Amino acid sequence: MKKYFLISLSILMFILPSVLAISTDLKQSYQPGETLIIEISGNILEPIYPDQVEFKTGKFGNIDVPLQYDIKRLGEKYFLYALLPDEEKNYTLHIKDILTTLNGQSQKIDFSQNFTASGEIAPYSINPGLIITNSEFTLKLISKLDIPQTIETSLEGYANLTLKPGENKISVFPSSLESGFNKIKFGMYFIPVYFSPSENNDTYFQENETNFREDALVLLPLEIRSTILYSEEIKFPIRLTNLKDLDIEDIRFIYDEELFLIDELPEIIPASEYVEFNLLLKNQNSNIDEVIVIMSGEEEIILPVIINFTQNESEVFTPYLQDFSSSSGYLCSELDGRFCSADETCTGEVVSSIDGNSCCIASCKKTELKKDYSWAGYLIGAIILIVLVIVIAKYLKTKKLGIHK
Incomplete structure (x- = not known):
């Protein structure tokens, strides 16, 4: 008996560090249609990207679920959000290849955790569920109810917010935020926001470049x-x-x-x-x-x-x-078109394309600057006016002298 106890204890001591290395505040149960927002804790040594995250379902947890989600580092913490469908289902969250430390050694591990979506559909969802910004931003709150509903917020001047049925867009201004990490309350949600008002924040945004990259x-x-x-x-x-x-x-x-x-x-x-x-x-x-x-x-x-x-x-x-x-579904080059420069004009039709709204389906021609001779007319008019003033002045002077005689 003692032998089996020692073996079990050894196995537990071997497994426990990998379990404790990474943890989340993921709840066991959510409402269908709810926005899942979680914090990931642990000694994370390199960035976690969206393609490391998977949501699965099915009896054996082997069916991929295409959820809209994102994961980001906000300050010193990692957060993940996902928009759950309006249906009851069992899920498993997988995060692959997390570089962390086990027993003082760097090691990549896979993290998995189960949760369910059950009960009534959530009264509203919010998108996105996390923000990195240096300016104003907009959130979408989708109300699932057929009547207006009021929620509490932590925004200055908006203690209560009324949501109409369907989509509601809420703008959040920098005056409502503190520099660094914030959590903003929107009813049942607390949205993590990292606000960096400094102009010298290029390094931070490069590390989170998925928010600011140019799409390929x-x-x-x-x-x-x-x-x-x-x-x-x-x-x-x-x-x-x-x-x-x-x-x-x-x-x-x-x-x-x-x-x-x-x-x-x-x-x-x-x-x-x-x-x-x-x-x-x-x-x-x-x-x-x-x-x-x-x-x-x-x-x-x-x-x-x-x-x-x-x-x-x-x-x-x-x-x-x-x-x-239509042309809007193609590149300008695929339409045998070109973009004219600032000093050129298109000699034919201009259409919209994927890579721009001014694709010229013809040739570009240098804009010829027409010589403007209007200045000569103004000069002649000014000379005539001056001559008239002089003539009138002399006439009035002569007439005045004649009266005195």
Whole structure:
């Protein structure tokens, strides 16, 4: 008995450090539709990026869940937020390859923790769930109730805030923030905010460059919103454009494979080119309100997919397909166009493209400066006016002398 106790104690002592190395304040249960916001604690030796985070579900916890989320270091702390769907489900949060210390030695570990979404749908959600800023910013609060609701806030001058049904945009100004780390209350949520008003904060923002990077990928459409017939088989075309001068190879798609099928998934997008592929539906039994996450390196694109089914053919409509093939979906170079410089004008049609709103589908011509001779007219007029003044003055003087005689 003593032998088994010692063996168990040894195993526990071996496992315990890895458990204690990283921890979170993740709750066991959340409401469906709630915004999950957690703090990650531990001796974290290198940045954690969004592509290290996974949400899984299923009986064996092996099905990827495409949630909108982000993870950032705010000051000396790491925070993660995620928008949970409006449905009850069991989840597992995975964070891979966290560099930390175990028994004084640097080591990469994987962290996992389970939680559930159950009960009534949350009355409102908030997005984003964390902020890094040096100026004013805007939050979106989505009210799920059909009547206005009032929440408390910690913002100066806004002790109470009334949310109307649907989307509510709230602007937060620097005067409401202290320099450094803040937590702002919006009813049931406490939003972590790192405010750095100093002009010399380039280093900090570079370390959190995912907030300020120039996107390499452009997605068309920005959302798929469609009403189709129950029996209709339809393909939703998607175009992904690479704006960089280098090939993009590490493209990953996260989506519900029980609902969707993506044909011809791209493995590489050549520099300054685009790829097209199709989204197909596997399940046409009920309306769909999901997202597809497209990731490349630290870049993440969220594609909302809202599909409603109908039996009325007159209601069938997919708005983005009306102009999917228009010029706005292409690079200017793909349209055989060019951007004219400040001292040039376009000799033909000017259209919008992915990389700009003034793509010239013709040639650019140097603007000729026309010689302006209006100054000569003004000069002649001034001379005539001066002559008239002199003549009138002499006339009046002569007339005055004649009267005195």
